[in-house]
Amino acid sequence: MTGVASISPERLWSRLMELGRDGALPEKGVNRQALSAEEILSWRRIIAWGAEAGLKPSTDPAGNLFLTLEAKFPHLSPVVTGSHVDSQPTGGLFDGVFGTLAALEAVTAIAEAGMIPDRPITVVAWMNEEGSRFAPGMMGSELFAGKRTMDEIMVVKDAAGISVAEALAAVHAAFPDIEHRPLGFPVHAYIEPHIEQSDVLERAGAVIGVVSGIQGKKTYEIIISGREAHAGTEPMERRQDALQAFVRMALRMQQDMAIDDVVKFTIGRLEIQPNAPSVVPSSAVFRIDLRHPDNAVLDRLGLRLEAIVTEEAHPCSFHIKRLVDAPSNTFDEGLQSAIRHSAGRHGYSALDLLSAAGHDARQMAPLAPSAMIFIPCRAGLSHHPDEWAEPEHVAAGAAVLLDLLLEQTGLSQKYGDAS
């Protein structure tokens, strides 16, 4: 006997709060870096919750975590749904975790109803979406999608000199009993719920965001090399001060990037050497994060940034590393329409919008019909301990996801409305 699948808002909320303990910061928020001990703790919780619903855990060479609900036709390609559980150093309780746990909740609801989907449903937590410990972000989904190679990623090191390969070995060693599958597999559809990380939904009073696409993004690492010298004796005109070269670049970039009200330009990371009060800095290494929904504009601004580095570096030398170059993309129209209809059935007001933030769904879109379901994020504040989503919005996002999973796996259920 199969019943009607429905999510448990209370269970989903309590799990969200519980996961916030892994890497909890002293006051609030979390620091749960990719492939860290804190992320291992979160994997344990998620695998245990999945086991309660009969989901089978597996991982791959990229360190992605999968939990699969078996199907009537187990060899059909799965519907994949989820997000990530790593956070920024001062992250909140919802970014990534909401999508992962909403996916787990929706699949759990199907399993608890005794329903058997036509094709498998796989909950995913992608490796290193944030890119704050190991750069760039989206490593797990990019490896899955073949956008980067294992050779290229495994040698990336964190600030402490630990490589992705070493950190990944530690994670895999912590889970000796779960299945290791090869990298990449055919996907029937991909659906990622996420908090909006901006305040478009909140301002519009909408509950569900139907994401049309993700704005383009370029990231760079710029290395400026000067010459260290004594701050009290080296004449100003002879200095090769790497920090002052940075300052000249950063000010012109800030001015030249301010072309409209949708561009986003950020220098979030900067390290100078030797970083001593009375030594002229010999090097400055910084990261640029540039986003714009219009690919032509994004490309033009990227060229402008590179020109500024070239023009302002003197008398220092420089090196420009292009880390990410992701154009804007468009999500599947059919899935967008399904999200809109599900929201309507539940009485949630929905709004079409573009994602300003990057997400793993960007990598999945070329592989399979893909979509994102946004819920509001208080004041648009994300990557911050104060990040917040309302319990009723969390439940709404999971309920819409459940509808989509049922439709995608031949389980569409009757609704109590008049249609």
Added chain:
Amino acid sequence: MTGVASISPERLWSRLMELGRDGALPEKGVNRQALSAEEILSWRRIIAWGAEAGLKPSTDPAGNLFLTLEAKFPHLSPVVTGSHVDSQPTGGLFDGVFGTLAALEAVTAIAEAGMIPDRPITVVAWMNEEGSRFAPGMMGSELFAGKRTMDEIMVVKDAAGISVAEALAAVHAAFPDIEHRPLGFPVHAYIEPHIEQSDVLERAGAVIGVVSGIQGKKTYEIIISGREAHAGTEPMERRQDALQAFVRMALRMQQDMAIDDVVKFTIGRLEIQPNAPSVVPSSAVFRIDLRHPDNAVLDRLGLRLEAIVTEEAHPCSFHIKRLVDAPSNTFDEGLQSAIRHSAGRHGYSALDLLSAAGHDARQMAPLAPSAMIFIPCRAGLSHHPDEWAEPEHVAAGAAVLLDLLLEQTGLSQKYGDAS
């Protein structure tokens, strides 16, 4: 029987090289931070070398190291000579160490000649001259001179959260058998040999610098507080980006400080938080090092810097901490003259010059007649692993110091010249 005191250039040079092993960097240069394990190693060497010459080691509550040659009249105030042995994170083999070991060599020469000075001669290695681990620098000499209090200094912490009190306790624990004397004592005269750290002597082809004074210096710590936010979603006009506020300040400072060819303006240290590539920085903390020989100009530039912080911080908030405010000083005319005469006797060309770098001698000048003997520094490069002084200049500096010590302690010896 007493002979003629003369320094050993070979011994002095080999000890300079040997001390370079404590905190040696992989390729060249040293990282020997104040009160570190590496500095403890250097203390061990210096105390052992002093013991060979009969010098008695002692320390004080400030963590200064003293080695004293006893005198005919042991209760007369000593002539104090030396410098420091701590280094910048990427320091060289000569800054500080040359002065300390030249002093040890000169005193050793006196002891080996069987001479007994009228008054004690005390070799000193001051605690934390550099100020790179614990800020500000010159802690040991400032405490000795009563310019700062123990309460104020002991709570200062390094980047790892270790306080001066804790680091000092570790150093003192490593030397349980040396005498602990109270802080401060009367000083008859103070003479500090040092590499020039600029290239005035080298350009002039001079060997001995007769230092007329030390240029004034102000240092600040500026704290900018903004608000962290998601780099992909937070609209530019709503941001409180602490790094961009820093950039605006730093560029205007660089422009406004460029008033003449003797001013020195440096931002050597900068830390941003959370320092993650896709997070708008919430804080930037930086250090300013400003020097000028004219005290009125220095004061005016200091006010200008503070005004720039105030004008450019918006929409961030700021806090200005004044760390060091040291006006230019003038060294003792009699000792300057003695240096000039000694150089002449040896046939070393001498040049009067102002020190652009700060030194512990600045603190001693108000306490007793004080002087500094400079030797050339290759290409003026200091605070750098490539820092270099020629062996013959090292020997010349120590020989001149020996003459001054003999004169100050009633031991003037006959010279082989025609005078």
